[in-house]
Amino acid sequence: MSSFLCEAIHPSRAPAAAGAPPRPAAASVIPALRGSIDAVLAMRYAGTRRLRLQYELAGPEDAPVALLAGGISAHRHVAANALDPSPGWAQGLLDVGRALNLSRWRILAFDYVGADGELDAPIDTADQADAAALLLEALGIDALHAFVGYSYGAQVGLQLAVRHPQRLRRLLAISGAHRPHPYAAAWRALQRKVVALGQLQCADAQGLSLARQFAMLSYRTPEEFAARFDVPPVLCNGRVRVAAEDYLDAAGAKFVARMPTTAWLRLSESIDLHRVDPAQVRVPVSVIAVESDRLVPLADAVALQEGLGCHGRLRVLRSDYGHDAFLKDSVRMDALLASELAAPLPART
């Protein structure tokens, strides 16, 4: 059950010379479609809900379609395009010259179920996968050429592979695994408690900002902090203030401005509810891990790949950006994505 609410811009594309390297393209020549579908979703914990799924689809109409799904604070605007020239959250991976550039790929993205903060109930990654399947059906996309999932998006991609295997030809699961690591789950649980502490006094924003700051530590690495913040603290109003606090404060404030508290709480929980049996996956999966990731340790990526058996391949990136390498180390991440997207697909079993 779905209905369409769309706005679209289809500018004329610059003709691409066959065999020529990709040329710089302004956002204005990237065709884009933005819309929503009203869907009814039977959710794992939250019962049957009527939801509006917001999506954006950018790139040539005849290009292969990839769904790009990011962390819990990601959204449907992945890159600048004719409809919205502001940079998207995955801009660095979709620019001209990249493996997933928007002259050769059509990229679909959607706002996660719960992202608007209206749904105050447990949300499972299976719900997100079912929502993605409804969206694909509504848009007439039989099967994605690739599902590229990063962090929470990798969890959602694994669920899609188990629940709707016909909807994707391959999955790139980046910095995400079949279950949350127990240490990372504890780290998130404490962040949720910070928000609860703030909510006791209606200081939701202060609590969410502080939770985000703790999350930032899990996204980055000591090596990066040592390179950026290795100076003595200062005394400020009789209190010690360490070098990273300005940076963390700014990150917290920026986050609060764009993320409803309820959305964050429920999507944070959703990461911890996630569980997939890798043996149930029958779709080719490229497991891409970052060696320094403190949230999704390499050992979990190895376990996922082992569980996938003949359906899984493992690639490992060294980076000082840890869990955020997908966003911050985009040149080297792009090289990995390029080789994985170009790898021949095995015959399905």
Next chain:
Amino acid sequence: MSSFLCEAIHPSRAPAAAGAPPRPAAASVIPALRGSIDAVLAMRYAGTRRLRLQYELAGPEDAPVALLAGGISAHRHVAANALDPSPGWAQGLLDVGRALNLSRWRILAFDYVGADGELDAPIDTADQADAAALLLEALGIDALHAFVGYSYGAQVGLQLAVRHPQRLRRLLAISGAHRPHPYAAAWRALQRKVVALGQLQCADAQGLSLARQFAMLSYRTPEEFAARFDVPPVLCNGRVRVAAEDYLDAAGAKFVARMPTTAWLRLSESIDLHRVDPAQVRVPVSVIAVESDRLVPLADAVALQEGLGCHGRLRVLRSDYGHDAFLKDSVRMDALLASELAAPLPART
């Protein structure tokens, strides 16, 4: 300037057969002295203060003296003795058979300046070292055979080595370095913000408990959490509760019951104010690091040892207990301590 307030118990010791292995000894036969001195301390940031320094001294009167200094929540009661049969915070490292057992060593420990929560001002590790020097003078201890410092205690030991080198023959600096790591400093700064968030609504205990829970994550490792808490979360009143939350809640509650909020805040800051130039150290130092330590990374121990030059030796322990290995992996830690305490002292330069 100091005065004595003492209570002491000197039970008769069981005679030790020469050459025989150490025999089990009840706490009741370990002589102990507990007291305090009133001292005037010129503090680095807090001005000149009159303070009462609380200490405990356990073990035979004629044994070599070691000062044992722990983390910011450690205190003067390190092990069960005739005066206080309750286990001390370093019990596992002082039992019969250990390198530092109380039949062969006399162990001195003191409550850190600020530990009573009465001093609401910035405290430096240099202040703690000066306090230790005053205590040694008052007790008539010319020079410690060893200063064994763990975590914050290692920072204090390095300050003592720089400021009062004649007071110690050797330093064992365990899981602590010449400066806090910038990532660890950020982690602590956020914990202090959690306490501040709680204080906004007079929920000091709730804030301190939560700060402690975040600290626990920095003291332990993902490997330990994976071994203990790798089960799915439960839904509890419509909220996701992960497996480690019971453990963390209990750790937080236990901590709040014994640590004043002001003491914790000022001693947490003190870790971040710490700075020592290793080149200023002229005392033999055994730098003991734990490979999995997330708070004091191995790289910092290496940098400390390099800065110490001919005065530094480095030993590395592999353990799943990270920063807490000193307390939790005491058998293997003891083996390291034994070999370092037995190493011949080089001639002083």
